[in-house]
Amino acid sequence: MLFVCALISVATTVGIVFALFLPAFEFFGEVSIVDFLTGTEWAPLFEPAHFGVLPLIAGTLLVTLIASLVAMPLGLGAAIYLSEYASPRTRGILKPALETLAGIPTIVFGYFALTFMTALLRDLGIEVDIFNTLSAGLVMGVMLMPIVASLSDDAMGAVPRDLRDGAYALGSTKVQVATRIVVPAAVSGIVASFVLAISRAVGETMIVLIAMGQQPNLTFDPREAAEAMTAFIAATGAGDVPTGSIEYKTIFAVGATLFLMTLAMNIVAIRLVRKYREVYE
Amino acid sequence: MSSRALKGGAFKALLLLSLTIGFLMLVVLLVDVFRDGLPYLDMALLTNPPSSDPDIAGARPAILATLYIGVLLLLFVVPIGVGTAVYLEEYADRTKWYNRLLEINIQNLAAVPSIVYGILGLAFLVRGLGLGRVLLAGAMILTLLVLPTVIIAAREAIRSVPDSIRQGAYALGATQWQVVSRQVLPAAIPGIATGSILALARAIGETAPLIMIGAVTYISFDPTILGPFTALPIQIYSFLRLPQEEFKLLAAASIIVLLAILLTLNAFAIWLRNRYRRTW
Amino acid sequence: MTMPQLEIRAQEFVQGERVFELHDLAVSYGTNVAIRGVNLDVYKNAVTAFIGPSGCGKSTLIRCLDRMNDLVPSARVEGEVLYHGKDLYAADVDPVEVRRRIGMVFQKPNPFPKSIFDNIAFGPRVLGLKGDLNERVERALHQAALWDEVKDRLKEGALGLSGGQQQRLCIARCLAVEPDVILMDEPASALDPISTTRIEDLMHQLKRDYTIVIVTHNMQQAARVADMTAFFSVDVDESTGKRTGVLVEYDRTAKIFTTPADTRTEDYVTGRFG
Numbered sequence: 001m002l003f004v005c006a007l008i009s010v011a012t013t014v015g016i017v018f019a020l021f022l023p024a025f026e027f028f029g030e031v032s033i034v035d036f037l038t039g040t041e042w043a044p045l046f047e048p049a050h051f052g053v054l055p056l057i058a059g060t061l062l063v064t065l066i067a068s069l070v071a072m073p074l075g076l077g078a079a080i081y082l083s084e085y086a087s088p089r090t091r092g093i094l095k096p097a098l099e100t101l102a103g104i105p106t107i108v109f110g111y112f113a114l115t116f117m118t119a120l121l122r123d124l125g126i127e128v129d130i131f132n133t134l135s136a137g138l139v140m141g142v143m144l145m146p147i148v149a150s151l152s153d154d155a156m157g158a159v160p161r162d163l164r165d166g167a168y169a170l171g172s173t174k175v176q177v178a179t180r181i182v183v184p185a186a187v188s189g190i191v192a193s194f195v196l197a198i199s200r201a202v203g204e205t206m207i208v209l210i211a212m213g214q215q216p217n218l219t220f221d222p223r224e225a226a227e228a229m230t231a232f233i234a235a236t237g238a239g240d241v242p243t244g245s246i247e248y249k250t251i252f253a254v255g256a257t258l259f260l261m262t263l264a265m266n267i268v269a270i271r272l273v274r275k276y277r278e279v280y281e
Numbered sequence: 282m283s284s285r286a287l288k289g290g291a292f293k294a295l296l297l298l299s300l301t302i303g304f305l306m307l308v309v310l311l312v313d314v315f316r317d318g319l320p321y322l323d324m325a326l327l328t329n330p331p332s333s334d335p336d337i338a339g340a341r342p343a344i345l346a347t348l349y350i351g352v353l354l355l356l357f358v359v360p361i362g363v364g365t366a367v368y369l370e371e372y373a374d375r376t377k378w379y380n381r382l383l384e385i386n387i388q389n390l391a392a393v394p395s396i397v398y399g400i401l402g403l404a405f406l407v408r409g410l411g412l413g414r415v416l417l418a419g420a421m422i423l424t425l426l427v428l429p430t431v432i433i434a435a436r437e438a439i440r441s442v443p444d445s446i447r448q449g450a451y452a453l454g455a456t457q458w459q460v461v462s463r464q465v466l467p468a469a470i471p472g473i474a475t476g477s478i479l480a481l482a483r484a485i486g487e488t489a490p491l492i493m494i495g496a497v498t499y500i501s502f503d504p505t506i507l508g509p510f511t512a513l514p515i516q517i518y519s520f521l522r523l524p525q526e527e528f529k530l531l532a533a534a535s536i537i538v539l540l541a542i543l544l545t546l547n548a549f550a551i552w553l554r555n556r557y558r559r560t561w
Numbered sequence: 562m563t564m565p566q567l568e569i570r571a572q573e574f575v576q577g578e579r580v581f582e583l584h585d586l587a588v589s590y591g592t593n594v595a596i597r598g599v600n601l602d603v604y605k606n607a608v609t610a611f612i613g614p615s616g617c618g619k620s621t622l623i624r625c626l627d628r629m630n631d632l633v634p635s636a637r638v639e640g641e642v643l644y645h646g647k648d649l650y651a652a653d654v655d656p657v658e659v660r661r662r663i664g665m666v667f668q669k670p671n672p673f674p675k676s677i678f679d680n681i682a683f684g685p686r687v688l689g690l691k692g693d694l695n696e697r698v699e700r701a702l703h704q705a706a707l708w709d710e711v712k713d714r715l716k717e718g719a720l721g722l723s724g725g726q727q728q729r730l731c732i733a734r735c736l737a738v739e740p741d742v743i744l745m746d747e748p749a750s751a752l753d754p755i756s757t758t759r760i761e762d763l764m765h766q767l768k769r770d771y772t773i774v775i776v777t778h779n780m781q782q783a784a785r786v787a788d789m790t791a792f793f794s795v796d797v798d799e800s801t802g803k804r805t806g807v808l809v810e811y812d813r814t815a816k817i818f819t820t821p822a823d824t825r826t827e828d829y830v831t832g833r834f835g
Contacts, residue, residue, distance in 0.1 A: 002372060005364030006383055009432065012425050013386050016397060019404035077299025085293055087634075094300070100547065101307045103479075105486025107514045108536050111521060112310045115317070115529060142310070145303040162671040166731065168632060170684040170738055171661030173285060175292045180687065185674055196392075203394025205489035206514075210521060230396050230489070237403055237493040255400045259393070266392040285657070 020259055023252035030246060036253065042216040042232075044250050055216035056254060059226035063137045063208055064201040066222060070141020071197050075148025076190065082149065083156040084178045095153070102146040110210035113139035118211070131213035131225035140207050144197045151196065155189020156182050192272035199265040203258065205230040229258050314540075318533030326534050330501040331516070335527035340535050343516035346416060346496075346504040347485055347542070350512060353420035354427070354484055359477050361424070362431030363466075366473075369432075370439045371461050391429035398426045399493025406494070414495030416510035422490050427480040434476020438469035471557030478550040482543050488514035513539050574788040574813050578605040580742060580772045581626060586640035588621050588630065595621045596806035599640070601791055603742075608764055608773045610783040610814070613793035613829070618806025619776040622793075623744050626774065627663040628656045661688055664735035668747040670727035672719035672734075677711050680719045680730060684738040697737055704770075705733035706763055725756025732763065743767065745775040749782065761786050780830060783814065790814045792826045 028036070031051045039052015078098075082091055117135040121128050128134055159182050167177045183190065213225030214235050233251055241247045329339025365387075373380040402422035442465050450460040466473075496515045504510040511519075513535060520532035579602045587597035596618030603609050603626075611619040621630070628649065630636040642649040649659060673680050681698040684690075690697070698715070702708040707729040711722070719730055728748060735743060745764075749757040764773055764786045777783050783790050791811040795804050810817065810826045821827045 002364045002368035005361050006368045006373075008361050008425075009365060009387050009390060009428060010383065012390060012401075012428070015405055016393065016401050019401045020397070023404070074299045074303045077296045078303055081293075081296035081300050085296065097304070101304075103482065103486075103543065103547065104307075104310075105488070105514060105539065105543070107486070107488045107517055108310070108314065108540070111517070111532060111536060112313065114521060115533075116310070116313045142303065142306040146307075149300075149303070160671075162667060162669060163673060165629070165632075165667065166671040166673065166734075167683070167687075169627065169629060169660055169665035169667075170687070170734065171657050171659075172687045173289055173657055175289050176687045178292075180683070181673060199392060200394075203396065205394070205396045205492075206518070209489075209492075210518065230394065233396055233400065234489055234492045237399065238495065251400060251403070255397060259397050262392065262394055262397075263389065266389060269392075270388060 016259070020252055020256040023249050024256040027246070027249035027253040030249075031253075040218050042227075044247050049246070051250070051253075053229075053254060053257060055218040056227060056229045056232055057257070058218050058220075059133065059208075059212070059216065060202055060228040060230070060258075062220065062222060062226065063133050063140060063212060063228055064198055066134060066137025067140035067144055067201045068194070068198055070138055071144035071148050071201075072194055074141070075145045075193070075197070076152055078145070078149040079152035079156060079190075080178055080183065082153045084174065084182060095150070098146040098150055102150065104143070106143065106204060106206040107210070109139050109143045110206040113207055113211035126223065128223045129213075129225050131211060132223050133212055133226050134222040136207050136212040137222060139211070140201055140204060143204075143207070144200060147200065148193045148197050151193030152186070152190045155186040155193065158189065159185045188272045188275045192269045195265050195269040195272065199262045199269065202265070203230065203262050205234050209234050229254050233258070311540075314533050314536050317530050318535070318537045321527075321530045321534035322537055326531065326538070331499060331519075332501070335525055335531060338520075338528070338531060340513065340516045340531075340538065342500050342502065342504055343511045343513045343535070344538065346510045347513040347539075349416060349504060349506065350420045350423065350510075351481055351485055353417070353506070354423055354481060355477065357420065357424040358428055358431050358480065359473070362428055362477070362480075363435050363473055365428075365432045366435035366439055367461060367466070370436055371457070371465065387429045387432055391433065394489075395426055395487055396489040396493065398422055399490035401425070402490060402494045414497070414509055415507050416504055417506050419491050419494050419496060419510060419512065422494055423484040423487060426487065426490060427484045430480045430483065431477055434480070435469070435473045438472025438476065439465060441472065442468045471553055475550045475554045478546050478553070482546040482550070485546075486514060486539065486543060488512075488518055491515055492518070513542075574607065574815075576604050576789075577607075579603070580605050580645065581774075582641075582643040582646075584641040584643070586622070586625065586638070586642060588618065588625060588639075589637045590633065591635045593803065594805045596793070599808045601808065601811045603772065603774055604789065605772050606768055606770075607788040608768050608775065608786050609789045609791065610787035611774070611776045611791050611793060612778070612780060612783045613806070613809075614795060615778065616804055616806070617793040617795045619793055620746050621806070623746055623774060623776050624665075626742070626744055627665055628659050629665065631656050661738055662740055663742045663744060664738065664740035665744045665746065666728070666731050666735055666748050669751050670724060670731050672722070672727050672730050674718070674720055676716050677719050677722070677730065678715040681734050681737045684734060688738060690738065701733040701737035704736050704767065705729045706759065706766075707733055723756075725752050725759065728752060728756065728760060729763070732760075732767075736767075740771065742772045742774065745773065747776055747778065750778065757782070780818075784818050787814045790817045792817060792821075792823075792829060794825050794829070 036051050036053050039050060040054050041050040041052045042055045043050040082094060086094065113135045117139050118128055118130065118132065121135060163181055163185060164177050167181045208228040209231040212228060212231060214227050214231060215225055217224060217226040219226060233255055236247065236251050325337060326339045327344065328341050329337055330341050332338040402418060406418040406421060446464050446468065447460055450464045491512055492515065496511050497509050499519065500509060500511045517532045517535045520528045520535060581603035583599050583601050586599040588595050599622060611622060613619055624630045625638055625642060630638060638650060673683060678698055681701050682694055685694060685697055699708065702711065707726060710726060719727065722730060749760045761782065767773060792809045793806050794809045796807050797804050810821060810823045817826060818830055821830060
């Protein structure tokens with residue numbers, strides 16, 4: 001009976017695979033996969049329809065890039081401070097605070113991006129459209145920073161104390177111990193946190209749905225509006241597309257692409273985490 | 282001051298700056314939400330249905346739906362999650378390939394983006410099974426979303442029960458089921474409860490899967506389990522899309538309600554963990 | 562009673578220049594006094610051993626000599642430690658400089674997860690030492706009697722070496738920064754007997770150029786390597802039950818092991834307790 005419970009999780013995976021890939025295969029029966037992956041125009045509802053997914057992927061990657069440029073340095077810096085410099089009491093306050101902040105729902109960040117960040121950027125003289133990738137990216141970076149910080153801190157904490165002692169005993173300064181011994185030793189855990197953050201960014205929906213835009217736009221200019229893969233899926237799924245139509249199937253084609261991207265990243269991250277746990281017996 | 286001390290001080294300052302910027306942004310976010318939303322947080326918000334008139338618009342159906350979904354979620358996810366965890370920890374033979382596959386499966390599911398769960402829900406529950414865009418479907422999909430988290434938390438709780446307890450029970454002649462149900466599970470309840478509540482908190486804040494399931498953005502009657510529904514995050518989203526400025530502020534107020542619910546749940550979970558923390 | 566049959570190598574030791582002078586040294590962690598009342602001098606080019614039962618504060622003491630206790634927040638050092646006549650704990654003394662001149666080898670070998678070469682080169686690099694790095698590394702490895710075994714695999718990971726080799730690597734790493742003193746906290750206790758003998762032989766060679774202080778719980782080892790030996794014991798406070806380490810006797814090794822002045826020393830070296 002308990003095994004049946006366990007099977008539910010298997011059923012979920014099977015369900016996801018079927019739900020995504022069956023309609024996706026049907027889709028690729030009608031639209032060539034080459035056109036899908038290389039086309040630069042995404043206009044499934046137009047006459048004639050275009051199914052090039054690159055604008056959506058570009059949108060996702062651009063916002064992910066901006067988010068990473070924010071989350072990784074800030075997160076790693078915060079983690080080094082927490083791990084090597086902070087007193088136990090400070091850590092006791094900051095670490096749970098970080099974990100709590102990581103639990104804020106993404107819709108709150110979406111609100112923040114739309115109302116506050118865009119206005120702030122304009123006040124700073126950056127001419128952004130109402131919907132733009134920059135606001136979404138910056139806010140997503142802030143959202144991801146606690147995750148990077150927490151995981152990197154865990155990785156650095158796993159570095160045994162006697163390595164630090166050995167370096168101090170040779171006459172190293174704290175900066176040298178932190179940068180030349182601890183961070184290199186913890187690097188696989190730190191990279192795992194980066195990869196996980198990227199995976200979260202790619203799969204994140206609400207921030208890009210609310211603040212980035214719903215017009216596919218193949219561009220590198222983050223001040224313009226663009227559409228991410230997740231936003232497209234959400235907007236289309238919420239609409240009234242008839243079941244079985246080609247527009248309906250686009251949900252699954254894009255969804256399958258998204259799923260494969262995040263799956264690949266998650267596998268890499270899990271391997272990296274396992275590696276850093278094994279290094280120290 | 283020597284150049285080495287200067288460099289050391291500069292480095293430390295840089296690190297502290299990273300920490301501060303991160304926290305500061307998050308604090309600014311919260312302050313902004315509260316500043317915008319607090320004036321609009323009144324009984325009308327909590328008790329009125331939405332309306333095109335921002336003065337009397339409320340989020341009552343959304344709040345109720347979120348509460349119903351929460352209850353249903355707990356009813357679904359706790360038995361399934363604990364059952365799976367008990368199976369994996371107490372009964373499964375770790376060397377069998379299908380059990381290892383099960384574990385890998387759960388790990389992967391935990392990292393799948395929430396919108397993919399939404400797609401799953403759309404395809405199977407709403408259109409496949411023909412449930413339609415109903416609250417029950419929303420609860421079921423959210424269950425699947427947080428199930429891996431609950432399984433992992435329950436496994437941790439079960440694992441932390443010392444083996445000596447099991448040995449003692451077996452030595453008295455108890456069957457495996459008796460050992461599990463009368464010794465292990467009761468001891469693991471605090472950990473399981475904490476994990477479940479944290480999972481609930483996460484599910485309540487999720488928007489994307491519900492959008493895919495078809496949570497409606499304008500609903501003026503109280504929700505029922507098998508009827509159309511909305512939820513607090515969806516309501517916030519729909520407020521944000523309306524053109525009038527006041528609705529944006531109403532969104533902020535609704536966010537405050539949402540955060541209040543989440544904060545309560547988190548605090549409860551932490552209290553539970555501390556209150557029942559046992560040292561063996 | 563019979564004194565133990567120990568192989569004592571340093572029969573005639575002439576006390577030369579004083580490298581360390583400890584006056585009334587005491588160390589506490591929070592409210593616990595770990596060791597107190599230590600008065601002794603460490604001599605140049607000697608091997609000085611701290612021996613005694615566990616809990617007598619030998620490791621705590623040796624860590625005072627290179628200010629490693631600074632890294633423990635609750636640690637407090639009272640009394641005086643003079644290094645070549647200067648106060649080691651003076652306000653204007655830089656602990657980093659201290660640790661460059663006074664090196665330490667730990668009980669459990671702690672090579673960095675880097676290549677053999679990078680392990681040895683780490684010290685010179687972070688301290689910005691001039692001169693040819695390759696030469697430095699080779700010299701250090703020669704001095705630690707490890708060169709022949711690793712000269713063909715300097716770029717390989719240090720973690721692939723055996724326990725004994727790793728410990729000699731740590732010694733080489735310490736030597737690469739050209740210290741004045743080498744502190745060793747139970748350097749061979751995690752090693753097999755053959756590696757232990759090699760480390761002990763190494764100590765005899767190294768003391769020609771360096772001053773060495775070792776902590777050991779192995780009496781026979783102290784007898785084999787040390788010129789001067791300090792015996793510590795544990796004082797138990799009758800009322801509180803708190804244990805504090807104290808220096809009992811400090812003298813030439815030969816004397817400690819053949820005609821000790823204090824009965825506690827005699828009891829320890831004859832194996833009556835500890």
